[in-house]
Amino acid sequence: MIREIQIENFKSIKKMKLELGRVNVFIGENGSGKSNILEAIALAGAAAGDRLDNEFLFSRGVRPSEPRHMRCALNSEAPSSDIVVSLSSQDKTRVNFVLTHDGRPYSSWKCKSSGEASVILKTSRMLAILEMMLAERETNAPIDSNLAPLSKLIETDRLASAIAELRELERTTEEDDDTELVLKTDKFSSLKSDKSKGVKDLMEFVIFSPENQSLRTFEREGQIEPLGIRGEGLLKFLQVLDSTPSYEDAFLSIRKRLKILGWFDDLFVPASERNSTSKIEIKDRYLSESAGRLDQFSANEGFLFLLFYFCLFSTDLTPRFFAVDNVDASLNPKLCAHLVTELASLAGANDKQAILTTHNPATLDGLDLNDDEQRLFVISRGDEGETKIRRIKQKEGSASDVKLSTAFINGYLGGLPKNF
Template sequence: MTQKIDSKIEEAQNILEDLGLKKQYHNRICALTLLALSKIKPDDSWQDATKSNQIISKDIIEFVNKEYLADYQPNTRESFRKNALKPFVDFNIALLNPDNPSLSQTSSKTHYALSDLALETILSYNTDNWELAVKKFKLEQFPENSTDGILLSTINISSYKSILNDKIELGRFNVFIGENGSGKSNILESLAAIGAVKTDDFTYDGLSSRGVRFARPDLMLSSFLSSKQEDSIKISLEFNTKNLTKLFESTIYPANKSDIYTRWIDENKYPLEGINNDLIKSKIRQIIDEINNKADDLSVDSVLNKLFEPSGSVTADNSFDPYQKMLTEYAIFDLNTRSLRGITPSESRKTPLGLNGEGLDLLISSFNAYERDFLTQCEEFFKWLDEIITDKDDKNKGLGLKPGRSTSTLYFTDRFMLKKNNILSAENSNEGILHVLFYLALFISTKTPKLFAIDNIETALNPRLCQRLVMELAKLSKLRDKQVLITTHNPAVLDGLNLFDDSQRLFVVSRNGSGHTVTRRVRFKEDFKDKPFKISEMWMRGSLGGIPNNF
């Protein structure tokens, strides 16, 4: 009998591990709690699992004592609650008071039950469907984990700064290399520009809040010796999801080229597909009413200005348009250490993460258990790291653990230091972990943009760490349905790419003989896969291009 008991407990521990619980929750008490919630006895198959409401002392403890020959006393109730049931609830394996959610946790009637999703998954254990069942569990475990699979596949840019005319076919994880001044950042900015104009936010504040370097209109428009300057910027995008394609176009022109504060107008006010005719009619009706009431101001210019001005009462509702949402939330992140430490006041309007690293502590403190589990990857990157702490109430500040300049409530414990003084604040920790943690949070969270850019990802990072980080971020981009455009000047970043995976793409950006920014994708033939090579070395030798050759 003892052998059957140990075997069933081990199976329960394996289930907890496969469902993604941390190692600390693979212990005996967690395994026994899962068995009790599932009503699985030592001789039962997991296909016999059922769910029912259970009180800790009356049901769970009595079950494990009777069926698994344990000897837990009623005073161990808190151990079951804290060490097993709380993480089960956090991970949506169990539900707290499903019949009466408003019931206090300290009530004698407090009860727990398996979630429907957990029961459905457990019923597949030791079957051929287990792997698929676990995958489904992790996908549906938290509502925010759901994804739509939308990707931006193509960008066409005309007359934006150094880009006279360029077409780029993107993957999910895109890295751009090239000389300083080749136009890499201009590519990133073009997406922010169309995102701003679609929300009537093509202004200094609107663009700078997205990470764009704002300039006078005649400097935003391409200007080359070899060609006449165009009057407008043209950007078109193509999105793909499953078998569907969505097009966006913007032709943006300034009312006054020489006025830095002039209003920019988008000729393509709405997406090519799904134009909202009701909104257009409403806007025209509003203008006609105003003209009728004020006939003395009837002029062609006044009518046109009225037609194109932003309106507070008639606006497009894009809350249910995932494509528009991707564009409006797009931002270019360019980190600096003082912002990550919480020392520099936030100037970014972006939430939850600011463009320079603001808000990292608050975002991590809001992570659900599944998201939090991804952060354990930091332990692999930094061998000294023991734990990441978010001190919501900032109690550690009162203990003198930070000088007081920082507003960050983020702390780290060092496994090599004495336990009584091994807590480091964001202000005192090394800058590398803050940069890495920011990037991980950016990719992990569903609250951050789905489409975004990172300028100079290598800042503050060791070259070998850059390589490993890129490998992890490429993996996370698939798991968390993110799409990113990255610029770098560090060759080590390239060694983290797998260019035989079509979702990961490398582009070389350069200026042609006329000074126009042009982009070229780097591809390798399949028979190159088995040959030992480093992309970093190829870049440094000049085989890929994208390095200065004038000295």
């Protein structure tokens, strides 16, 4: 998972650092910069994959605009040329992206340098690994497959000097502290191995903003598979789940979770439709048999939004790291709270990491802030217009019995307009 993100000089963000859990909820007034944070992460993901053209950025949920509007241009200072996004993952890998644009028409953003990455380990462990690499090189022995990705990034001279520095550090200090080894990378190609899951997760990062009409369509040309940012491809996705034995349990789980809607009985992909995937059938327990079943066009939009979210969180077919902008859209307030609880459970079970934005106070009541992997952040603007972020913490045994929704709407958490 991605654990820490630092952003500099992007839209309304001057400089920011945030530490993520598994499920992260952003609240704040309109225009505070919630979506800008998501877009900065998506921009870094596109840079990791060397795909910074506007068409690709748009398909990932970024709103490309003129370079002067992509850079921070607050009144207090002139806009600088570089956007910087740094991310640290759970596997102790850190990557740093420096992005620039020459301002010419039809030009794309570029990753200014090949990039930096770092590995953080205990000094003794780092020394043992580097000594093993050096020994393998001196004897021309095959590189251990587990070390190959890291080995490709270190020149022999740098390897020898790093070993000397670590030996001296080990000799002069009593504690076996963490040591950081900074590496230059070639477009992060060497970091795409299984040993760098954080970078792979970043490259797949998508900002989903499902829309009613898109959820009712089969798929659209150019969408990122399996699910587009507006919800395109949902029907085909259901067909895949229904026709693939290994996803039978996931499909059953999705249908069970949908029963939080009192009228819902079951969901089917008719055998006659499995080739065209143009239709699903939804059984409403209140309808008579003669009335038949609903399809995606006659179903209410709240049902389709729930169906999309459960699909997104339930299988390895979808990204491990993603965002959902306005997760409360089209949903009843109490249902929003229950949805967040369900999504937190699914995220843990299926190794997903998500950032959710919301304007509905009731959504917050689905969070368990005593679980450190569920985190709430308030996004606001500072005195100079810069986007700021603050984490809300609640520990076991807190004296306050006020619901988070009440605390939000009463202004205790912040993130509300102050001009009226």
